[in-house]
Amino acid sequence: MRPGVELPYAEDGELLEMKVEEPSKNGLKRIAHFQPERTHQIGYDAEGKVTDWVSVWAHPS
């Protein structure tokens, strides 16, 4: 993440990824991102497929 840094957005609200600076050294970093095997029932769609995501963020050690 980039705490304190304003991210550049286009008029349509899309983030201008090319113009985004390098992540802050102090910022949280996503160290895992995956769909869990199980979750609360609300996290499944009508076909029983998991729709939830798990993210784990940590400060770089």
Place this chain on the structure above:
Amino acid sequence: MPVDQPTDARARLLSHFNSAKGSTEHGTKWDELWTEGFLPWDKGFPNPALVDLLSQRQDILPTSTSPNANGQASKKKKALVPGCGKGYDVLLLSAFGYDAYGLEISSKALEEARKVEAEVNGKDIYAAREGFEKGEVHWIVGDFFEEGGEGILGGEKFDLIYDYTVSIFSSMCSSSELFFMLTVEVLMCSTSRHETSVVETLRRSPCARRKSRLRGVPNIQAAINWRASLGIASSSVFSSFDETGSGAAVC
């Protein structure tokens, strides 16, 4: 597996919160629901995804250590669950050795959490897991997003913060995951006193990636300002949400 029928409950929640402005009014609205007992989000048990993460992925989490044979005392990590409700996830975290803190804007919710704790804490899924000493359980009434909220948490620093985001808010005033991640980021950045803070998760979050949404978040600057004075060392966050936003619902 039967699928929850979210439509009616979700519509009712949306209309319940529709007129509320700001966190104080939202707090009142939550209290009303707890008093009434309309709790469609309450499933009666911790999130299975959190159970699995804690049991299987200790490699990526800050974990408590047990007392060892050399007589070294245990080192407990601290975990925070903002918006803990009845606190099932709080009790679960304590079973995995964390000193666990449940934060709730509704004091009525915490009355219920204390009942649950008295009834089931330390038993079954809430018993200390192998290799862990059961952690303490604390309940705190307060608003995670309130200005001056450092008093609420008493300057506590946390090693792990858990959030299971309910996306009902994305269609209200803001994206709750935006709120949450922003708050956590600033909470953890003790030296930061920046004017603006935006988190990277927004990129793929449909409601948050519209800048108008950012402008519409009422407490964002307040959250940044006071949280900038708080530091949380070596923390991790576990956040579970529907990244596409498409299937997100609260109940």
